Amino acid sequence: MLKHSLQFKLSQKLSPQQIQLMKLIQLPTQAFEQRLQEELVENPALENGKEETSELDDYNDTDDYNNDDYDNERIDTEDINIDEYLSNDETPDYKYQSNNYSDDDEEKSMPHAAVISFHQDLLNQLNTFILNDEERVIAEFLVGSIDDMGYIRRTIQDIVDDLAFTQGVYSDNETVERILLIVQELEPAGVGARDLQECLLLQLKHKTPSEAVELAIDIIENQFDAFTKKHYEKLIQKYDISKEQLRKGIEEIEKLNPKPGGAFDSNLKPIEHVIPDFTIRIVEDELELLLNGRNAPELHISKDYQEMLRSYKDTSEKSNSQKDAVQFIKQKLDAAKWFIDAIKQRQETLYVTMNAIMHYQMEYFLEGDETKLKPMILKDIADLVGLDISTVSRVANSKYVDTPYGTKLIKEFFSEAMKNDQGEDVSTIEIKNILQKIIETEDKRKPFPDDKLAEELKEKGYPIARRTIAKYREQLDIPVARLRKKI
Template sequence: MALKQTFSQKMEQKLSPQQIQLMKLLQVPTMELDQRIKQELEVNPALEEGKEETEDDFEQEEYEEELGEDEREFDLDEYMSDDDEPAYKTNISNKSKDDEEKSMPLSGGKSFQELLISQLNLKRLNEEEVVIATYLIGSLDDAGYLERDLEAIVDDLAFSQNIITTEADLEDILHYVQELDPPGVGARDLQECLILQMDRKQNGDITRYTALKILEDYFDEFTKKHYKKILQRMEISEEDLKDAIHEIIRLNPKPGGSLKSSSKSLQQVVPDFQVVEEDGKLTLTLNGRNAPELKINKGYKKMLKNYAEGAKLKKTDKEALTFVKSKLEAAKWFIDAIQQRQHTLFSTMTAIMNYQKEYFLTGDDTTLRPMILKDIAEIVDLDISTISRVANSKYVQTQYGTFSLKHFFSESLSTDSGEEVSTREVKQILLEAVDDENKRKPLTDEKLAKLLKEKGYNIARRTVAKYREQLNIPVARLRKEL
C-alpha cells in the first residue's frame, strides 16, 4: 500500500487548565481542601486570605482594564526573542551536585513488629535466638499470624542469616514469641490463636476451662455451631455451654490489628454540608471550609500597574513582569475554581436534598427513593462524572446522623403493585427481620425471600443472599444462638 499525505480538519474538545483544576478540587474532601488551599497560598504570593473590600470594586475593574492594556503593550514573546543575551546566563543555581536533599520526617508510633521486638529483651534468649525470634516476628502478617511453614523459615535462615537450625528449635523459639503481648500473636491458625488467648485467662475458673477444652477438642463443631454434639460429648448443661461460648466470642481473632491500629492516625470525618429541618422545611448550608475567602494581593496589582506605566524594561524587569502576571493569573484561576466548586457542591446537594426530602424529614431508610447519578445529573444539568466527583468522600450532617453522600444513591426494585422502591428499603426490611428472628432457629435465605414476597417484594433467593452479604449478615447456620 502506497504512503500518501492528506490534510483534514477536525474539532476536538480539550479541558482547559482551569477545568482540570476544578475537576481535581471537586473530588477533594473538606479536610484535604484546607491543605490544598494552604499549599496554594505558600507557592503563590499573589494569593492571600481575606475578603475583598467593597470600595475596591472600582479599582478591580480599573485593574482588569489596565491588565488588558498591558497585554497589548507588552508582547512577552517579542521581548524575549529580541534579547541578545541567552536566558541561561541569568539563571542562578544555589545547589551543587554534592548537596543533599534533607527533609524533616513526620513522627509516628512504633510499628506492630517494633512493639513486639522491644519485648524480646524480657526473654532469656541468646544472641542467635534473638535473631531467629526477630526473623519470626518479621514474618508475621498484619493480623499477627505466622502463615509460613517452619520448614521454609529454616531454609531462609540458612541462606539469608547463615544460621543453621531445626524445626524443633524453631518451634521452641516460636513459643517465646507467642508469649509476647498482645496474647495470640505468632499463632499459625485461628484455633491456635484463640487457644493461646484462653490459656492465659485460666485462673481456676470452670467456665474458662470449659471454653479452652471446646477450642482444643471441639473447634470444628464450635465453628459449625453443632451445639448438640458438644453438649453430648462434653456432658455439660446448655447454660454451661452458653457461658463458655460467651467467653470465646470475647477473644480477639486478629491480635495484631489492635497494635497496628494504635500506630495509625484516625481519619476525622468533617461534614461538607448540614441539613436542618424546621417546621417541615429543609435548610441546606455549606461548611465554611468549603467556601474560604481568598483575594488577590494588592501589592502585586500595584506592581503590575507600575510595570505597565514604566519606561523601557530591562531584562530583569521583563522576567519580574512575567512572574507577576503568571502569579496573578494563577491566583485568579484558583479563586474562580474555589467559587465554582462551592456552587457545584451546593447545587448538587440541593438536588439530592429535594429528591430525598422525605428521608431528611423523617430519617427513615425505608423512605429513600431509588436514585442514581444520572437522576441528579439531569436535575443540575451536569455530567455524570461531575456528580460522581461531588459524591465521592463527601458527608452531610443531619439531625439523624452524619452520612456519606453515597448513602443516598441506590438502585430500584419494582413491587407487585408496580411501584418503584429503593433497594435500601429492602435491605432495611432484611435487617429488621434478622434482628427479630428466633436465634435458635434463624431464618434461611429462602424464608427471608418468602417473607419479602408476603410484603410485596418479589425477590429471588439469590438476590436476598446478595443483599445479606452486602449487609455483612452471616448465613442462618452461623447466626444460631443458644
C-alpha cells in the same frame, strides 16, 4: 506492503484546568484546606484574607486565560494590557456572596495521644525475656513477620531460609519453633499464631482454668471443623454433655478475638474526626442548606504584584530583565486568577448538587425516617443540576453532611429502585433495613435460610428473589443461616 492513509477522528479531551477543577471538586473539606495552603505557598501572587478593593474583576482576556501551557509559552510583553491586571476600586466579588456558609466553622485543634506501633510494643515486651544474641535476632525477626492482624502467615521453613539470607543467622526449624513459643507469650494473647485455630487456642490457654474453658480448648483443638460448621448436636453427642454445658463452652470461645493485632491498632489509633462539608437544618419546617465556610476562602491577588506591574507600566525604558519579570508576573497572575475562579466553581458545584439531593430526599431530611428515602441514582441528580454524572459522583463519594439525625456520608443516600407488591418504587436501602430487622428478630436456634427470608419479605409486600436476598445479606455483612445459629 506498507500503506499510508489519513484518518480523521473527533475526541474530547479535558484541559489541565478542567482536570484540576475536577480534582478540587472531589476533595473533602480537610483535604481542600491542605490543597489551598499548597497553592498559597506555590503562588506568591495569591493571598488569603479579605481585601478592600477587588483585583482582576474586569480581566476578560480569555485567550490568555484558556491557554493550557501558559507556564511554558513565551509571551510578547508589549501585547500585555497592564491595566487589566490592576485594581479598579470596584466592590469586590465577595461582597455579593449569598450567606450560604455556616458560621461555626472555625478550626478546632485537638491534642492527640502519642502512641507506639503494634510491632514496637511487641519488641519492647521482648526486653523482659532473657535471650542470647542469636535468639534475640530470631525473636525480633519473628515479630517483624507478624502482620497487622497479629498473625504469622509464613511457614517455619521460609523463616529459617530468610534468617540465613537476610540476617546471616543459620538456624533450624526446631530452634525457630522454640523461639516462636516465646513470641506467642507476648500480649495481646493470640499474637504470633499461624492460623485462626492456633490463635484461639493461645487465648484460651491464657484464661483462668474452668470446666467451660477446658471444654472450649478441647473443642478448638480436636473438633474445630465441627465447631466452625456449628454442628452442635454432633458436639453434644461427642462429649456427652448438655446443651447448657456446650453453650457455656461456646460462650468462652465467642469472647475471644480472632484478630488480636487489629484490636491493638484500633485501641491506639488516633481518633479521626469527620468534618462535615454541608449542614442541613430544619428552620420553621423548612430545610436550610449550608456549605461549610471553610470551603469558601476569601482569596485575592497580591498588591505587591500589582505594584510591580504598575511600576513597569510607568517606566519609559523597559529592559529585557523587566520584560522577563513581567512575563513571570503574568504567569503567576493567570494562575491565581484561574485558581480563584476554580474555587468559586467548586463552591457552586458543591452547593447546587447537595441542594438537589436535599430536595430530592426532602421527606427523609424532614422526618429522619429511613423508609422515606426515595430510590435515587447519580443520573437523577445529574439531570436536575445539569452536570455530568462523574461530577455528581465526585461530590457524593467523599463528602459528609451534618443532619439533625447525625453526620452522614452523602453517597449513602443513593440507592437503586425495586417495586413492591403495589407496583411502587421503593429504595433498596429500605429493603435492606427490613431484611436486617427480620434477621435480628429470628430464632437463633433456627435462623432463616435465604429462601425463608425471601418469603418473609414477600409477606411484607416486597417480592424479591432468593439470589437478591443473598446479595443484600452479603452487603450487610450478615453470614448464612448456618453460621448465625446459636445453641
